[in-house]
Amino acid sequence: MNPAAQIAFRVAVAFVALGLGGASVAALVGLVLSHVGPSGSASVSLCSKDAVAPAGGRDYLAQNNVWGAETPQCVTVGDQSLRIESAEHDVPPQGAPAATPSLVRGCHWRECTDVGDLPVQVSAMSRVTSDWVTSQVDAGVFNAAYVVWFHSGPVAESTPDGAELVIWLRSRGGVRPGGVLLAREVAISDAKWNVWLARDQGRVRVTYERVGEVTSVKGLDISAFTQDSVGRGQVSPDWYLIAVEAGFNLWRGGAGNAIEQFSVSVEGEKPRKAIGTPAPAACFAALTVEDTWEGGFRAVVEVINVGGSPVGGWVLDWTFPDGQRVQESAAVRVTQSGSAVRVVGTALEPGGSTTFDLVGSGVPPGIVSITCSPA
Known part of the structure; x- marks a missing residue:
């Protein structure tokens, strides 16, 4: 069946399923076939x-x-x-x-x-x-x-x-x-x-x-x-x-x-190795630098519960790449040992998110890889 006829047939079937009568279907098929070009494409x-x-x-x-x-x-x-x-x-x-x-x-x-x-x-x-x-x-x-x-x-x-x-x-x-x-x-x-x-x-x-x-x-x-x-x-x-x-x-x-x-x-062939093993994680976090000045920066961290169940709390862990230090942060508990930072937060519903600011010293960090774990 050529492409035009295929399209006409499938459009007709769709409209028959919707209960249109034969005259309406015929008109629709004619409309489709009227768009056929010289090469047969529709x-x-x-x-x-x-x-x-x-x-x-x-x-x-x-x-x-x-x-x-x-x-x-x-x-x-x-x-x-x-x-x-x-x-x-x-x-x-x-x-x-x-x-x-x-x-x-x-x-x-x-x-x-x-x-x-x-x-x-x-x-x-x-x-x-x-x-x-x-x-x-x-x-x-x-x-x-x-x-x-x-x-x-x-x-x-x-x-x-x-x-x-x-x-x-x-x-x-x-x-x-x-x-x-x-x-x-x-x-x-x-x-x-x-x-x-x-x-x-x-x-x-x-x-x-x-x-x-x-x-x-x-x-x-x-x-x-x-x-x-x-x-x-x-x-x-x-x-x-x-x-x-x-x-x-x-x-x-x-x-x-x-x-x-x-x-x-x-491709028809199966992969030599199955793709992946992890299950979807419960929470994720990302740090974005919003303001900078000589010797310091302000960053916003967003935490999202991407799982299907509530989390009673969450823990973030990351390591600053160049020795940056957290100077202050509101609404969360932050601890730091060397370059390693830990933040503890409260419950999040499925799909829920929260943000917090932190002020740090040192050069503004680039990409910070954060591990988010349910508490």
Whole structure:
């Protein structure tokens, strides 16, 4: 069956399931087939906020995915491609985006592509790579990012309950990843990435923000990002990778951005060594220097309970790299022996977080690796 007929057939099946009559289905099929170009490739327009359509046979789906606003948006879907034709969004960049038009391989909530190599259990994951080519405008507020979804079972019938792994390639308009900064310039898949941690709707969200923005990637090693998150305790080896999607988070505007080509490859061979063993950790912490002066600095430490149960208290341990000393801190108990620092804090509910300031002497520290343990 050619691509146009496949799209027409799947759109027809979807609308039959919704109870539309034969005349309506015939009209919809005609609309899809009317977008066939001279080469036989097909395109279809999506304007409904929740609309989906095949995007290249059975292996890929496109979604309009307007979820954070009520403003209109339309996309044109082709063979493993998508173009944003109109987007009238204008939401604050400090909050959630208005929409995430994207292409998907795997299962996004209950919408699934017809592929046999996803889902795959993390502990048995072979190499998963992706190519993605975009064209991007220089107006509006948006980012271009992958989202890799993990779930406790092989199919997510509703919201995925594992982790959301975001691979952030480029942004415009000053948007930045949410959460706390865990690490800087981590080398993965031939590039360097800043690693952020947040919790959203009961899930852990790990964001890998590329150092040096790009508009296309080739052979991006998604399994390597997964392995890094397993090693950090963010992703469980027992979970399943259920979907890889690539698209644009839109806060303001976005028309003209396009996915020119997108593909995901899952190698058939099993890995020689299973990926990781840790279970997701209960708490994480990150230190950010906010102010500096000659001979001193002020830092903010954020602690997050990323587990599913309350913690009765927490203990932070870190070692300053250059002999810095804590001079004062409010609301927490700090002890220091040499360069080793220990902070003890109180209870945190699941998803809860707390921050505290500390004033230190010495040169401002760079990345400080903090161990957070439930008390």
